[in-house]
Amino acid sequence: MADEEIGVQREFAPSSICFGCGPANQQGLKINSTRTEDGLELWFTTSDEHQAFPGMVNGGIIGTLLDCHGNWTAAIALMDANGDSEPPCTVTASYSVQLRRPTPVNVPLHVTARVSELSEDRANVEMELHADGKLCAKGKGLFVAVSEGHPAFHRWS
Numbered sequence: 409m410a411d412e413e414i415g416v417q418r419e420f421a422p423s424s425i426c427f428g429c430g431p432a433n434q435q436g437l438k439i440n441s442t443r444t445e446d447g448l449e450l451w452f453t454t455s456d457e458h459q460a461f462p463g464m465v466n467g468g469i470i471g472t473l474l475d476c477h478g479n480w481t482a483a484i485a486l487m488d489a490n491g492d493s494e495p496p497c498t499v500t501a502s503y504s505v506q507l508r509r510p511t512p513v514n515v516p517l518h519v520t521a522r523v524s525e526l527s528e529d530r531a532n533v534e535m536e537l538h539a540d541g542k543l544c545a546k547g548k549g550l551f552v553a554v555s556e557g558h559p560a561f562h563r564w565s
Contacts, residue, residue: 503549
């Protein structure tokens with residue numbers, strides 16, 4: 409792990425307490441999303457406490473991985489499109505998950521996300537989760553930048 413690349417969550421929101429992506433949440437998943445040519449990716453290995461039944465990952469954990477990773481993909485895309493030095497604070501407006509096959513626990517999961525549509529303050533994102541080279545889940549989400557007055561505004565600071 410010493411060679412692990414610093415992901416966008418650690419770079420832009422080191423004090424975030426989000427269960428899925430917050431580096432400061434000691435009981436959270438602490439995902440580490442990094443840039444790719446067309447979006448973000450992450451590698452995540454679940455453990456026994458993430459099981460739904462013996463040997464398989466809970467669907468809620470899968471949904472959390474896709475949701476948080478998709479949200480950060482939107483935030484980084486909006487930052488880049490607007491030429492900003494920090495991402496806007498984005499929230500999930502909607503997302504859906506299709507569980508395609510049981511996802512094994514304790515194996516590296518590869519999650520990718522890319523923006524399919526971008527506007528001034530929102531992004532539609534498509535996400536996929538693979539285990540052992542097989543598509544286990546995919547999702548779509550709409551993520552929106554929030555402004556001052558929204559409870560999530562500045563939550564990453």
